[in-house]
Amino acid sequence: MSEIATIGLDLAKQVFQAHGADAQGATVFNRKLRRAELLPFFEKLPPCIVGMEACGSAHHWAREISALGHEVRILPAQYVKPFVTRGKTDAGDAIAITQTMKRPDVRSVPVKTAAQQGATMVLRTRTFFVRQRANAVNALRSHMAEFGLVADRGIANFGKLVAALPERGDARIPPAARLMLDEILDEIEKLTERIQRIDDQIAAHAKQDEDIRRLTAIPGIGTLTACAIQAHVPDPGCFKSARHFSAWLGLTPKPNSSGEKLRSGKISRMGNVDLRSLLYIGAMAVLSAARRFGTRSGWLRRLMDRRPLRVVAVALANKTARVVWALLTKGGGYQAPAELAGN
Structure with a gap:
């Protein structure tokens, strides 16, 4: 058997597909492996390069x-797909992973530690509970509207919605409906308590972390956003520049150019959705304050005068992302530009 140089591993829950190739790219084997056989199989092999797609359980x-003792590379799935030929099969996917590893311009995803994955799980669990609470509040609002009980929308007006609910025994709401409304209210209270416990855990961690304290000094960056940046970007130095970091977040224009015609479209919306959303929400908060109280930033003021609000928010989120990268890679603390500084 030829010496194995690379292995493309197609991940699954129970049945895995491994494609081995030598230094010249010739196929050495392409076989299925049960879950219990996977690690014993790699234990017997000499050290080689193992590639796999970025997906669930990849890390x-x-x-x-x-x-x-093997070198592992996690490859973005969108870079592997063009190398899949003639149909979707596990064997074809494993070969495509091996082919993708030959491309020097394809960057791999950094392997996360268990602690880093735990940090991201905290944030995603919070997002999950917030989404569930929003669904429960919307259900409560719609059911109450059937009986003519309404209040302003938004979680901030949830107290007004509860206040609009009459006392138990009121003839306007049948007993069966009242029982269901109480069940939904109880679910909302439980979800609010869970979210608060997670927020307390995040706040306690933020007080002990120097990087998070430095990030929260940036306008538009709160504790939650700073913790998300730390969890999702454990090594910001892997990006060549601030623009590369912003492009990874999907905050840069998507080019569509040919010849001498250079066209820049909407933002690409590629990369990490959670971070992009948090940066955008933070930018909207900064703009809201700027519209109410004004801003000393000439750049932001001119941009607000000539462009729509949401376009300005994306531009500000892009700028904030670059500041974040510079702060994390070069050290130091955030210092407002001279035009933003007070007298």
Whole structure:
């Protein structure tokens, strides 16, 4: 058997597909492996380069296989797809992963530690509970509207919605409907308590972390956004520049150019959705304050005068992302520009 140089591993829940190739790219094997057979299989192999698509459980298997002495590369799935030929099969996917690893311009995804994955799980669990609470509040609002009970929308007006609910025994609401409304209210209270516990945990961690304290000094960056940046970007130095970091977040224009015609379209919306959303929400908060109280930033003031609000928010989120990258890679604290500084 030829010496194995690279292995393309197509991940799954129970049945995995491994494609091995030598230094010249010739196929050495392409076989199925049951879940229990995977690690014993790699234990017997000499150290080689193992590639896999970025997907669920990819970081777990990357850690396990790396511990056996192999070099593991996690590849973005959109870069692997063009190398899949003639149809979607596990064997074809494994070959495509091997082919993608030959491309020097394809960057791999950094392997996350278990602690880093735990930090992202905290944020995603909070998002999950917030979404569930929003669904429950909307259900409560719609059911109450059936009986002519309404209040302003938004979680901030939830207290007004509850105040509009009459006392138990009121003839306007049948007993069966009242029981269901109470069940929904109880669910909202439980979800609010869960969200508050997670917020307390995030706040406690933020007080002990120097990077988070430095990030929260940037306008538009709160504790939640700073923790999300730390969790999702453990090594900001892997980006060549601030523009690369902003492009990874999907905040840069998507080019559509040919020849001498250079066209820039809407933002690409690629990369991390959670961070992009948080930066956009933070930018909207900064703009809201600027519209109410004014701003000393000439750049922001001119942009607000000539462009729509949401376009300005994206531009500000792009600028904030660049400031974040510079602060994390070069150290130091945030200092407002001279035009933003007070007298």
